[in-house]
Amino acid sequence: MSDSFSQLPGRAKFAAAGAGLAVQNQFKSQGSRGNGAEHHFSALMLLALTIAITAIIAILAWAFFEGRTRLDMDLIFNGPSTVNKATAGYSVAILGTLQIVGGVIALIVPLGAGAALYLEQFADKSRWWNRLIELNIQNLAGVPSIVFGILGLAFFVRTPFNLGLVAAAGSATIALLVLPTVILASREAIKAVPPSILEGSLALGATRWQAVWRQVLPAAAPGMLTGVILAVSRAIGEAAPLLLVGALTFVTFSPNFFEGGYSALPVLIYNYAGRPQEEFQILAAAGVLLMLAVLIVINSFAIWLRARYERSW
16 A cells, blocks of 8 residues: 555645545544543433432432331231221232232243243244244333233133132233243343353254253343343332222232232322321331332342352353
8 A cells, every 4th residue: 555655646645645634534523523422421321310319219218208107017017907097007918919929920930931932942033923923022011001901801800711800810910011021031041141052962962942941041040030020020019900900909808819809019009198198198108118128028039049040151
């Protein structure tokens, strides 16, 4: 390149040098503008994060100062009551929430892991039905939760399943709501497993199912648990779908999973918050902190379980 440049006439040399400097200056100016835009974007994201954290802290501070007088053992072990407002609690709602979350986990773990394994390891991407399944999963992740409540009312509470207004119907409805999250997270966890793990197992004579079941799935399990943690976190706080499948009932007895009325923490908090008496307003604020504590306990166990079986490649 330098030899061809030296062979140019004098004016051509100056023209080429000028063109080169112009291009370099253009890229430098673009680079400086790009760095400025990057700094502005980072500042904007930091501002948004600060606003979000400040709002969360403000809500928790309000809940603590409003409900601090009811942060006692009666809040956990006493049931709801409209007569003994000073000692009413959330014991029935806690049991109902645990039953719903347990049913959700029992449904989303095998269904989510199975769907992710099929789509990543066995599905033929050229088939139209597999592409349709992937498209529906991605679309369902953005559907409003109240739509799933209507779906649960139509299919689980009424025909064809005809479960009635029970906790099992609530678990099935919430499971449908959070299942796309589990599938998407599980697929990403399977993709993160090095292909050499699967290829080595196949080279040693294992069938594809044996290699996936004994090598890929255990390696991807910690990442799949991340999706389950996110799903459970959302499931605990969902109230809109449960309002349509029976959780609005003001229950004063321990719920049964397959029969009788039931309640859940977010629904009972909503019930208390809608009452005009000051005692119920304080109880609703204390219930926010209680639901947060239940969420932290469940997520802490799931995070510990994920860390226990996590592998590095």
